[in-house]
Amino acid sequence: MPKELPANGWPLDPSQRGGTANVVEFSVSELSFALKRTVEDAFAFVRVRGEISGFRGQHSSGHCYFALKDDAAKLEAVIWRTAVAKLRFKPQEGLEVIATGKLTTFPGSSKYQIVIEQLEPAGIGALMALLDERRRKLTAEGLFATERKVAIPFLPRVIGVVTSPTGAVIRDILHRLSDRFPRHVLVWPVRVQGETCAAEVAAAIRGFNALPAGGPVPRPDVIIVARGGGSLEDLWGFNEEDVVRAAAGSDIPLISAVGHETDTTLIDHAADRRCPTPTAAAECAVPVRADLIATVDDLGYRQRRAARRMVEERRVRVLSAARGLPKPEDMLGLARQKFDTAAGRLTSALRANTHHHRASFIMSAAKLQPRLMLVRCARDGQRLDAQGHRLGRALGTNLRHHRAEYARIEARLSPRSTRALANQGRERLNACSVQSRRAIIRRLESLGQQLQSQGKLFASLGYKAVLERGYALVLKGGHPVRSAAETEPGEAVSLRFHDGESGAVITSGVGLAGPRRINRGRAAAKSQGELF
Known part of the structure; x- marks a missing residue:
C-alpha cells in the first residue's frame, strides 16, 4: 500500500521522527512520482x-x-506533436531560442525535462540567422532559380488574392484594379500574421491551383499574395518553408506583395514576380484599359491606312501591267481565222471521205458473189466426199492387210499360241477399230462444222439477205439487169423481192435523178448481178 507523505510531499527529518527506525520506506515509483508532482507544481510555467x-x-x-x-x-526538452503544428518556426540544430513551457520529470530514466509549448528565436539576430540559413537551403534546391519562373498573363480574366479580408490591402487592390482594368477577383481569406499564417497561406495557394478549369468556381489566371508592412516577427509566416514551397510549386503565375518596399521575405524569391506594395501588385497584374483602347484605335487607324495604301499600289501595278498586255482580239484573231478555215474545209472533207468509203464498200461487195460462194461450197463438199471415200477405202485396205498378216502368223503358230495371238490381235484390232471410228467421227464433225460455217457465210452474203433488208432484184428475160443502159422505156421487167416477184414497166427519163427506190433496186441488182 502507498505510504502517506507530509503535506509538502517530503518525509520528516529523521531527528524529528525519533530515530531511523521510524523513517517511512518508499518504493522507487512512489518516490519518482512524488518528485514529478513537486517539480511540476513548483515550475508549472517557465521561460528558458x-x-x-x-x-x-x-x-x-x-x-x-x-x-x-x-x-x-x-x-x-520535448515538444508534443500537437504543439509542433502551432510553432511559428521549426527547431534547428544550434539555434538559440527562448522556450516557454513547464518542467517535469521522466520517471523511467530519473531525469527532468521541459515540455515546450511555445518556441521563438532569441532576438532579431537569431531570426536573421535562421532566415539566412533557410534561404541558402532553398536556393540550393533551386526553388529561387530564375529559369523556373513564368511570365505573368498580359490580361488575366480572373485574379486570385490571398490576404486578409478585413484589412486595407484588399481594398487597395480592388480600388486599383477598378481604376486600371476591372477584372473578376476571387479572395481567399487567410490570417497574415500569427501561428496559423503560414499554413493558411500555403493552403490558399494550393487551393487556387486545385480548382478545375471550367468548374463552378473559376480558376484564377494569376495569384496575388499580399499583406501590409510589419516587423520581421510579423512577416515571419511568409518566410516559412511550407509557404515558399507552395509558391514555388504553383502552376498559376504568382505575384508576391508582402510588406513595404524595404521588406523582403522568402516568398518574394519563390514568386514569379515581386512587387514592393499590394497596389503595385494590382498595377502589375493588369494593364491600363484606357491606354489599351487608345493603342487599339491607333493600330486600327494605321492598319486601315496601310490597307488603302497597299490597295492603291496594287491598282497602279495592275494598270501598268495591263497596258503591256496585248488585246484579247489580237491574241484570238489568228486562232479564230484558223478555226474558220478548218470549218470551211470540214464539209467537203466529210463528203470526200464518205465517197471514198462508199467506193471501198462497193469494191469489197463485188468480191462477195453468191455464185462464187456456191462454187466454193460445192468444191469443199466434193473434197469432203472424196476424203470420206478415201478414208473408207484406206481403212478397208488396212484391215485386209492386217487380216492377211494375222492369217500368215496364225498359220505358223501352234493352235494355242495362235489362239493367244489371235486374241491379242483381235484386241488390238478392236482398239484400232475404236480409234479409227473415233477419228472418223471427229473428222466428220470438224468438216460438218466447216460446212455449217460456210453455209452461214453464204446465207449472210447472198443476195436473198439483201432482199430481206428491203431491196429488189431487177430481172429482164430471167437475167439480172446490171445498169440502166440495158433497159429501154416501155420495156417490161420483173422485180424479185424476198417473198416473191412482181412485174414492172420502165418509164422514160429514168436515170440518176429518178426515184430513189428504183435506184436502190438497180444498185442492189448491179452489186448482186455478177453472182448469176
Whole structure:
C-alpha cells in the first residue's frame, strides 16, 4: 500500500521522527512520482533561454526530442506533436531560442525535462540567422532559380488574392484594379500574421491551383499574395518553408506583395514576380484599359491606312501591267481565222471521205458473189466426199492387210499360241477399230462444222439477205439487169423481192435523178448481178 507523505510531499527529518527506525520506506515509483508532482507544481510555467542541441527532426510519433544547453548546463526538452503544428518556426540544430513551457520529470530514466509549448528565436539576430540559413537551403534546391519562373498573363480574366479580408490591402487592390482594368477577383481569406499564417497561406495557394478549369468556381489566371508592412516577427509566416514551397510549386503565375518596399521575405524569391506594395501588385497584374483602347484605335487607324495604301499600289501595278498586255482580239484573231478555215474545209472533207468509203464498200461487195460462194461450197463438199471415200477405202485396205498378216502368223503358230495371238490381235484390232471410228467421227464433225460455217457465210452474203433488208432484184428475160443502159422505156421487167416477184414497166427519163427506190433496186441488182 502507498505510504502517506507530509503535506509538502517530503518525509520528516529523521531527528524529528525519533530515530531511523521510524523513517517511512518508499518504493522507487512512489518516490519518482512524488518528485514529478513537486517539480511540476513548483515550475508549472517557465521561460528558458538556450541553444538547441541534439535535434534530429520529428520522431515517427510526431514528437520532437532535443536538449537546451548553455555554457554550464544542459536541459532535456520535448515538444508534443500537437504543439509542433502551432510553432511559428521549426527547431534547428544550434539555434538559440527562448522556450516557454513547464518542467517535469521522466520517471523511467530519473531525469527532468521541459515540455515546450511555445518556441521563438532569441532576438532579431537569431531570426536573421535562421532566415539566412533557410534561404541558402532553398536556393540550393533551386526553388529561387530564375529559369523556373513564368511570365505573368498580359490580361488575366480572373485574379486570385490571398490576404486578409478585413484589412486595407484588399481594398487597395480592388480600388486599383477598378481604376486600371476591372477584372473578376476571387479572395481567399487567410490570417497574415500569427501561428496559423503560414499554413493558411500555403493552403490558399494550393487551393487556387486545385480548382478545375471550367468548374463552378473559376480558376484564377494569376495569384496575388499580399499583406501590409510589419516587423520581421510579423512577416515571419511568409518566410516559412511550407509557404515558399507552395509558391514555388504553383502552376498559376504568382505575384508576391508582402510588406513595404524595404521588406523582403522568402516568398518574394519563390514568386514569379515581386512587387514592393499590394497596389503595385494590382498595377502589375493588369494593364491600363484606357491606354489599351487608345493603342487599339491607333493600330486600327494605321492598319486601315496601310490597307488603302497597299490597295492603291496594287491598282497602279495592275494598270501598268495591263497596258503591256496585248488585246484579247489580237491574241484570238489568228486562232479564230484558223478555226474558220478548218470549218470551211470540214464539209467537203466529210463528203470526200464518205465517197471514198462508199467506193471501198462497193469494191469489197463485188468480191462477195453468191455464185462464187456456191462454187466454193460445192468444191469443199466434193473434197469432203472424196476424203470420206478415201478414208473408207484406206481403212478397208488396212484391215485386209492386217487380216492377211494375222492369217500368215496364225498359220505358223501352234493352235494355242495362235489362239493367244489371235486374241491379242483381235484386241488390238478392236482398239484400232475404236480409234479409227473415233477419228472418223471427229473428222466428220470438224468438216460438218466447216460446212455449217460456210453455209452461214453464204446465207449472210447472198443476195436473198439483201432482199430481206428491203431491196429488189431487177430481172429482164430471167437475167439480172446490171445498169440502166440495158433497159429501154416501155420495156417490161420483173422485180424479185424476198417473198416473191412482181412485174414492172420502165418509164422514160429514168436515170440518176429518178426515184430513189428504183435506184436502190438497180444498185442492189448491179452489186448482186455478177453472182448469176
